[in-house]
Amino acid sequence: MSDSLIPNVLSNDVGNPVEPFLRSDRMPHIWCPGCGIGTTVNSFARALIESKIDLQSLALVSGIGCTGRVAGYVKLDSFHTTHGRAIPFATGLKLANPKLNVVVYSGDGDLSAIGGNHLIHAARRNIDLKVICVNNLIYAMTGGQTAPTTPDDSITSTNPYGVFDPSFNLPHLVEAAGAVYVARWTTFHVRQLARSISEAFKKKGFSFIEVISPCPTLYQRRNKLGDGLDAMKYYKEKSKVRHGAPTSEVGLTMTGEIVVGKFVDRDRPDYQTLMRAQFAESLGERFVEQAEMVCS
Amino acid sequence: MKADPRGVLTGVHFIDGDHACCEGALAAGARFSAGYPITPSTEIVERFASRVPTVGGTFIQMEDELAASITLQGAVWGGAKAFTVTSGPGFSLMMEHIGYAAMTETPCVFVDVQRGGPSTGLPTLPAQADMMQARWGSHGDYETIALCPNSPQECFDLTIKAFNLAEEFRVPVMFMMDEVVGHMTEKVVIPPADQIEVVPRRHTRKSVEDYLPYETNGDQVPEMAHAGEGYKFHVTGLTHDERGYPNMTPPVQDKLVRRLQSKIRDAADRIALIEEEQLEGADVVVVSYGITSRVAQRAIEAAREQGLRVGKLRLITAWPFPEKKIRELAAKVKAFVVPELNLGQMVREVERAAAGRAKTFAVSHAGGGVHNPQDILKVIVEASR
Numbered sequence: 001m002s003d004s005l006i007p008n009v010l011s012n013d014v015g016n017p018v019e020p021f022l023r024s025d026r027m028p029h030i031w032c033p034g035c036g037i038g039t040t041v042n043s044f045a046r047a048l049i050e051s052k053i054d055l056q057s058l059a060l061v062s063g064i065g066c067t068g069r070v071a072g073y074v075k076l077d078s079f080h081t082t083h084g085r086a087i088p089f090a091t092g093l094k095l096a097n098p099k100l101n102v103v104v105y106s107g108d109g110d111l112s113a114i115g116g117n118h119l120i121h122a123a124r125r126n127i128d129l130k131v132i133c134v135n136n137l138i139y140a141m142t143g144g145q146t147a148p149t150t151p152d153d154s155i156t157s158t159n160p161y162g163v164f165d166p167s168f169n170l171p172h173l174v175e176a177a178g179a180v181y182v183a184r185w186t187t188f189h190v191r192q193l194a195r196s197i198s199e200a201f202k203k204k205g206f207s208f209i210e211v212i213s214p215c216p217t218l219y220q221r222r223n224k225l226g227d228g229l230d231a232m233k234y235y236k237e238k239s240k241v242r243h244g245a246p247t248s249e250v251g252l253t254m255t256g257e258i259v260v261g262k263f264v265d266r267d268r269p270d271y272q273t274l275m276r277a278q279f280a281e282s283l284g285e286r287f288v289e290q291a292e293m294v295c296s
Numbered sequence: 297m298k299a300d301p302r303g304v305l306t307g308v309h310f311i312d313g314d315h316a317c318c319e320g321a322l323a324a325g326a327r328f329s330a331g332y333p334i335t336p337s338t339e340i341v342e343r344f345a346s347r348v349p350t351v352g353g354t355f356i357q358m359e360d361e362l363a364a365s366i367t368l369q370g371a372v373w374g375g376a377k378a379f380t381v382t383s384g385p386g387f388s389l390m391m392e393h394i395g396y397a398a399m400t401e402t403p404c405v406f407v408d409v410q411r412g413g414p415s416t417g418l419p420t421l422p423a424q425a426d427m428m429q430a431r432w433g434s435h436g437d438y439e440t441i442a443l444c445p446n447s448p449q450e451c452f453d454l455t456i457k458a459f460n461l462a463e464e465f466r467v468p469v470m471f472m473m474d475e476v477v478g479h480m481t482e483k484v485v486i487p488p489a490d491q492i493e494v495v496p497r498r499h500t501r502k503s504v505e506d507y508l509p510y511e512t513n514g515d516q517v518p519e520m521a522h523a524g525e526g527y528k529f530h531v532t533g534l535t536h537d538e539r540g541y542p543n544m545t546p547p548v549q550d551k552l553v554r555r556l557q558s559k560i561r562d563a564a565d566r567i568a569l570i571e572e573e574q575l576e577g578a579d580v581v582v583v584s585y586g587i588t589s590r591v592a593q594r595a596i597e598a599a600r601e602q603g604l605r606v607g608k609l610r611l612i613t614a615w616p617f618p619e620k621k622i623r624e625l626a627a628k629v630k631a632f633v634v635p636e637l638n639l640g641q642m643v644r645e646v647e648r649a650a651a652g653r654a655k656t657f658a659v660s661h662a663g664g665g666v667h668n669p670q671d672i673l674k675v676i677v678e679a680s681r
Contacts, residue, residue, distance in 0.1 A: 023530075026541060059523040061370070072530060072542060077523040079373065080532035080542075081366060082396050088330075088363035092370025092378070093523060095354050096328055100374065100524050121359040279349040288302070288352040290327070 018045035021055075023075050030069055034228020036187035036213030037067055040134050041074070043190045043211075044105070047197035058101045061090040063110035065141045066215075067134040070105045084114030087122045090129050098272055098290075101130070101201065108135040108149040112168050116148070123177035125271045126205045132197065133170060133208065136215040137252075144218030151254040155222045172247040174208040175264050181207035182247065182264035187214065188235035189260060196262060205270045212258060223254065297496050299323050299456075301489035302351045309484045313451040313477040314339035316484045317407060318347065320455025321379055323486065325494050326405070327353030328376035330367035332360055332386060335419045336475040337409035340381040361386040365393035369402045373531065375522040377459060377497075379405035384413045387426055387433070395434030396533050397468035398556060401510070401518060403497070405458045407471040409478040410586075410637075412663035422475035423663030424586055425638035430470040431615045437553050439560035441567060442470035442615040444585040448482045454612070460495040461567065465559055466517050472614060474637065476587040476666060504528070509540040510552075516559035564616035571610040574600075578607030580679045581625055582633045583646050585611035587666055592635050595672035604680045614642060622649035631679035635659035635672045655679065 022045070031037050048055065055076060062071035064083035071078040081089045086104045094102045104111075111119050111133050122129060138156060139145040145158040148168045155162060171182045181203045185193040193211060200207035214220060214231030225231070235258065242250075243261040250259040269277075279287040303322035311319075318340045321329070327348065331341035345355040353376075358364040361382055368378040382390060387408045397404055410426050412418025426433075430442045441461050445451045451473060458469040500507050500519035509529040510518045521527040534542040535549045560567070571589075575581060580599075584592040589610045599606045607629070611618065622632070622645075631654055634643035639660045647656040659675045661667050 023541075055528075056526045057524055072532065075528050077373075077525075077528055078530045079370075079523075080530070080534065082392055082533060085362065085366040085393070088358060088367040089370040091356070091358075091363075092328070092330060092367035092372075093374045094370075095356060095367075096371035096374030096376040096378070097522070097524055117359050118363055121363075275354075283349055286350050288350055290354060291352045 017049065018042055021045040021048055021075055023073055026073055029073055031066065032217045034214060034216035034231070035066070036136065036211070036228070036231070037070065037134055039187040039190060040132065040193065040211045040213060041070055043193040044132065044197055046194040047201070050194060051198040051201045053101060053201055057099055058103065059093055060103045060105055061086045061093065062104070063106040063115060065107040065110045065139070066136070067105065067107035068110060084110055085118065086110065087115060087118040087129065087131070091122060091127050094128060095272065102128070104129055104131045106133065108133060108137065108170070109139045109147040112170060112173070113148045119174065120177040123174050123179045123206045123208070126178055126180060126268050128204050128270045128272065129206055130197070130200045131206070131208045133210045134213045135170065135210050136213045136219060138215055138219040140215045140218050144222060149252070151252055154219070154254055167252070169247065169251040170210050171208070171250050171263050175247045178206065178268065179208045179264060180205035180266050180268050183262040184210040184212065184250065184260050186212040186235035186239055186258060186260060188232050188239065192260070199262070205268060212252070297494055299489040299492035299494045300325055304489040304492060305486050306488045307486055309486065310481060311448060311484050312339070312479050312481045313445065313448040313473060314409065314479065315343050316448040316451035317455045317471070317473065318343040319484070319486060320452040321405070321459065322347060322351060323452070323489070323492055324377065324456040324459035326377045326379050326459060327351070328368065328371040328378035329355050329380060330358050330364040330371070330378070331355070331381050332358055332364045334383045334386045336411055336478050337381045337383045337407065339478070340407060340409070361389035362393070365390035365406070366396065368404055369393065369397055369400070372402050372404050373523050377463070379407060379459075381407040381409070383409050383411050384426055385416060387429065391429070391433040394440065394468050395436060395438060398434065398438035398440065399533050400531050401466035402468070403462040403466045405455070405462055405469050405471055407473065409473040409475060411475050418664050420475065421664040422587060422666065423637045424474055424588065425641065425663060427472065427614055427636070427638065427641040430472055437557060439557050440468055440470055440615055441465065441560065441613065442472050444472045444611055444614050445477055446586050446589045446610070447477065448480060448484045451477065452484050452486060456492060456494070460493070463495040463497055464517070465563070466498065466520070467560065470615070472586065474586045508538045510536060511538040512555065516555055516562065560616055565620060567613060568616050568618040569612035570618050570621060571608070571612060573608040575607035575609065575625065577605055579605045579630045580633055580676055581607040581609050581629050582635070582672070582676065583609045583611065583622070583642070584635050585614060585642065588635050588637055591666045591669055592672050594669040595676060598669065598673050599676045602677070604676065606676055611642065617645045617649070619649045622646055623651070626650035626653035629654050631655040631657060633657045633659060633672065633675050633679050635661070635667050637661050637663045637666065
């Protein structure tokens with residue numbers, strides 16, 4: 001990304017370049033020291049600067065959990081929905097007002113366990129949503145229970161003798177379901193993450209960006225993996241950038257290699273494009289394009 | 297304001313209650329529905345899916361009722377009038393999102409074409425056993441509005457009413473049909489659009505600087521903004537203050553939840569609609585709703601032929617319950633007779649409102665059919681003694 005952006009913003013007497021994107025009156029946030037969610041929000045805000053996206057047309061939808069709280073901290077039209085249902089809410093928002101850029105920002109448990117069905121169906125339909133999935137490998141808000149993403153042998157509060165059920169490889173899952181853009185970074189890769197988010201804004205269709213993020217309070221402490229800084233060292237040492245890597249090969253383990261990069265970038269008509277084409281063909285002149293739905 | 301003529305199929309039709317409900321939604325301005333197939337309600341969204349691309353709107357079939365019931369709320373915040381349609385098992389799955397709509401004050405309509413339960417029960421046969429669920433089904437304290445049509449014509453008329461009430465009070469409105477009313481085919485008159493009154497969204501006129509999403513101005517119902525208009529507002533299912541910000545303290549909880557309740561309760565007399573007949577001088581009043589009100593009519597007439605003084609009170613609005621009316625009647629009549637296709641739901645409300653001043657007789661039916669009018673008549677005769 002262009003470094004020149006930062007001095008430009010600073011010259012407007014703003015203390016932090018991402019501050020205009022945040023609800024400062026809601027600070028301090030609830031996230032723990034060493035948590036990576038705030039870092040992802042920083043990258044997200046930098047992507048907004050970089051992509052010069054119209055903030056008025058941008059809406060952000062979260063589910064429930066630590067990452068679910070992102071919606072409350074961004075100065076955007078923002079919706080903190082129910083557990084697992086950020087994607088279907090965002091689907092309704094996007095279909096009712098196709099001019100909106102709709103971002104879904106939520107955690108691994110929210111999106112892939114309770115919301116797993118919606119995740120695969122939104123990818124299948126290719127709804128034009130940008131999904132940012134902060135994967136801290138655990139249910140953090142509720143105290144460190146096993147998630148579908150928790151790697152084998154991890155200790156969690158609900159698997160006190162070690163996790164034995166296989167975890168999801170999220171990039172593989174969403175690629176198989178139909179996503180047009182799939183990338184993974186860690187919270188060490190702040191610039192690459194911002195660039196991926198900017199790229200996703202340019203794609204029409206279902207985009208999915210997984211961000212591996214530390215949970216020092218629950219996941220790392222229980223598994224003797226150190227603090228937030230140790231997580232950064234691990235991400236730095238064990239991450240391997242492999243753009244275009246087959247997603248079947250990017251599964252995660254507790255201490256092994258983390259394959260990062262852009263795995264999928266393809267084009268497929270999105271839901272609304274297909275819908276309009278179908279209606280135009282079948283109904284001809286009887287088809288009435290959806291007007292502004294605003295019913296006031 | 298008047299209905300948008302594009303959605304109004306003006307004319308005289310011979311259609312069933314499900315189709316009439318769909319036409320009511322279109323006339324009311326609904327341009328979005330998210331649904332999941334379930335008997336005996338599916339015909340509503342099938343018709344909507346066929347009609348809505350010709351009037352400028354969207355239907356999406358979702359992967360389950362959990363999705364359908366929140367997708368429609370996303371559409372509402374995107375500016376649409378929206379609804380979903382289901383039956384018992386799906387209604388159960390939608391409960392969390394009925395609570396979300398109540399908490400976030402998202403105007404929308406949930407149609408429940410009731411069938412026999414519990415669980416999968418009787419998919420193709422009627423019941424009225426979701427009446428308490430419509431009132432109490434989601435966790436926490438909240439109020440909803442529930443309407444009970446008893447004919448295809450009312451499926452049309454009251455669906456418009458349901459959308460209007462949803463917009464006026466910013467609540468989820470339950471539209472409690474039953475399998476018989478849904479599948480009954482009768483004459484339905486759809487008036488010209490300029491004769492259909494439609495309540496618009498309570499959209500704020502305030503500037504971005506002055507707008508607080510959950511600030512009320514006297515009438516307890518806040519003004520809405522839609523995504524994409526520059527208000528940059530926040531909506532959450534957490535307990536929130538006037539800014540829409542989470543504030544999980546007992547005083548904020550108390551203020552919010554009491555307002556969610558009182559905005560409906562304070563207007564209950566105006567919202568609660570009943571149909572009454574010969575209540576003056578009645579010894580016994582039959583309280584019924586939905587399809588059962590039509591079966592009860594025969595029993596009432598038979599009782600009158602026997603010289604009994606029987607009044608009829610039909611609940612058009614089940615919630616808020618017309619408590620005041622029942623209380624007043626209880627001081628004058630001997631008894632209430634309450635037939636319903638369940639083992640005793642609305643009868644509890646009648647009994648509570650009567651507060652011992654008049655007797656209350658339930659005529660229960662487990663569902664799967666309608667009452668034999670003779671069974672209702674027997675109880676009317678017994679109650680008249």
